Amino acid sequence: MEGTQQPPHIVILPSPGMGHLIPLAELAKRLVLHHNFAVTLAVPTDGSPSKTQKAFVEALPTTINSMFLPPVNFDDLSEDVMVETRICLTMTRSLPSLRETFELFTATTHLVALVVDLFGTVAFDVAREFNVLPYILFPSTSMILSFLLFLPKLDETCSCEYRDMPEPVQLPGCVPLHGIDFLDPVQDRKNEAYSWILYQSKRYHLAEGILLNSFMDLEPGAIKALNEEADLSKLPPVYTVGPLVQNHSKDDDIVDGPECLRWLDDQPPDSVIFISFGSAGVLSLEQMTELAMGLELSEQRFLWVARTPTQKAANAAFFSSLSSEDPLAFLPDGFLERTKERGLVVNSWAPQMQVLRHGSTGEQKMNAVMLVDDIKIALRPKVDQENGLIFRDEIAAVLKSLMEGEEGKKVRNKMKELKDAAANALSKDGSSTQSLSEVALKWKTHAVA
CATH class of the missing domain: 3.40.50.2000 (Glycogen Phosphorylase B;)
Structure with missing residues (x-):
């Protein structure tokens, strides 16, 4: 019919x-x-x-x-x-x-x-x-x-x-x-x-x-x-x-969503660095420590979606559910207290609206080349060639440049253009x-x- x-x-x-x-x-x-x-x-x-x-x-x-x-x-x-x-x-x-x-x-x-x-x-x-x-x-x-x-x-x-x-x-x-x-x-x-x-x-x-x-x-x-x-x-x-x-709508059931959004609403516009390595990205304990200390040294506002560190491959969590261990327990002593006025760390998924992001952990080096050298909407920290770590001083310097420097200003302006596009x-x-x-x-x- x-x-x-x-x-x-x-x-x-x-x-x-x-x-x-x-x-x-x-x-x-x-x-x-x-x-x-x-x-x-x-x-x-x-x-x-x-x-x-x-x-x-x-x-x-x-x-x-x-x-x-x-x-x-x-x-x-x-x-x-x-x-x-x-x-x-x-x-x-x-x-x-x-x-x-x-x-x-x-x-x-x-x-x-x-x-x-x-x-x-x-x-x-x-x-x-x-x-x-x-x-x-x-x-x-x-x-x-x-x-x-x-x-x-x-x-x-x-x-x-x-x-x-x-x-x-x-x-x-x-x-x-x-x-x-x-x-x-x-x-x-x-x-x-x-x-x-x-x-x-x-x-x-x-x-x-x-x-x-x-x-x-x-x-x-x-x-x-x-x-x-x-x-x-x-x-x-x-x-x-x-x-x-x-x-996400306001009614969506997002883990840590309301807390994240309330905290972000209290921050000045364009002032927060979002740190997330996706569903598969897990840092080693050493790299997690360097990242935390780099964030602290940078004195920038940040929202960090942390995962429990691992000694396995960087994408070790891809097939597993969230670890039962609290990732916040692996942060440096006193880090949360010292950064509580300008940072928020959550231990699960967070709302990722308006975030320009591509790919998974295994693709990030290629993405870095594209974002830094081609599109010019990112800054790339230097990796120590001996142990593969990015140290805290380098992290702090890149974050300060991104949020306060002229190079970072160009990146943020280009990001706004691409957001509109x-x-x-x-x-x-x-x-x-x-x-x-x-x-x-x-x-x-x-x-x-």
């Missing part, structure tokens, strides 16, 4: 980790609200979902269907396996469950597209099997997308470890990139994590399109170069649809809004084909 036809159905498959779940969930909201799609968020797991994941999924609008796929088994993996390997194996071992889900959906709904993130290309085969269009939502920067698209060629032509390359790599539209600043999981080419990253990058061309969580004014050179490659049919079309960031991109007639509308039209056309 006319008017009762089912809306086209999109399945969104995030990789494990809140940093992957959030932008894909934000995409789901836009597809439902602005384009009248039915959307299912299917979340792979390697065990019981964390409290944070459950709370996040339960807080999604009721118009978005969500489900946790059955957990996969990792009894055969060693504890020291890199997080990228665990992510890719989670996706691979979830394929039987995904196939069963597709069988159900194709029989009961009008399933037209699958959207995965950068680690989900293994699911493309299932999508093609059911005549469903596969797309990638790339949650990071165009520079990192360009690097991954270039990686198969680099793998063939370079015989040494990338950190030992004598010359930087010149990606189209990007600033030169030295091997030492490449992604963490490609720094050891003998590690299984490298093989997985290479495997994923070789499959990007199988996508019908790549949705980039960025906007035109952020990286115009790199985005233009990607579009030119797409025009030459060397790449799937790239659509800038970002920034896809989580916006991001808002424009997401406006009714903005570039990101139009790009997503273009993709939505392709999906609806496929639905009636």
Whole structure:
């Protein structure tokens, strides 16, 4: 009967980790609200979902269907396996469950597209099997997308470890990139994590399109170069649809949210440094101590989302829930008391509205190059080459320069410009809004084909 036809159905498959779940969930909201799609968020797991994941999924609008796929088994993996390997194996071992889900959906709904993130290309085969269009939502920067698209060629032509390359790599539209600043999981080419990253990058061309969580004014050179490659049919079309960031209402249940917001309301405008390393970023005890002392020495206002320090890898918390140990107990003696008039430390998630942020822990060196050398919206502290630490004096100096110096003033002014540009991109007639509308039209056309 006319008017009762089912809306086209999109399945969104995030990789494990809140940093992957959030932008894909934000995409789901836009597809439902602005384009009248039915959307299912299917979340792979390697065990019981964390409290944070459950709370996040339960807080999604009721118009978005969500489900946790059955957990996969990792009894055969060693504890020291890199997080990228665990992510890719989670996706691979979830394929039987995904196939069963597709069988159900194709029989009961009008399933037209699958959207995965950068680690989900293994699911493309299932999508093609059911005549469903596969797309990638790339949650990071165009520079990192360009690097991954270039990686198969680099793998063939370079015989040494990338950190030992004598010359930087010149990606189209990007600033030169030295091997030492490449992604963490490609720094050891003998590690299984490298093989997985290479495997994923070789499959990007199988996508019908790549949705980039960025906007035109952020990286115009790199985005233009990607579009030119797409025009030459060397790449799937790239659509800038970002920034896809989580916006909270007053009624949202955010851990420590009310305290953070009340404290921020009492501070002068543009006076607070926000310190957060995301859902996966965990500092060593030594680096946590240096950061605390650097904040104290800088005499700047700060809001710090602290995590319990670890002696493991920097992304050791990626698959785990929040530690039961209080991270505040690991701060230097007297730090909280000495900084209580100008700093706030919280030990969990905080509202991150209006924050321009990209990527995960393993990408931050590349992001630093982009933000400092290309976009010029950040300052980069010097790392001690002997032990890999950034010492307190260096932290204090960079923070003072950012908040009080002329160089920092330029950075803050550029940030304000980009904040306005991001808002424009997401406006009714903005570039990101139009790009997503273009993709939505392709999906609806496929639905009636």
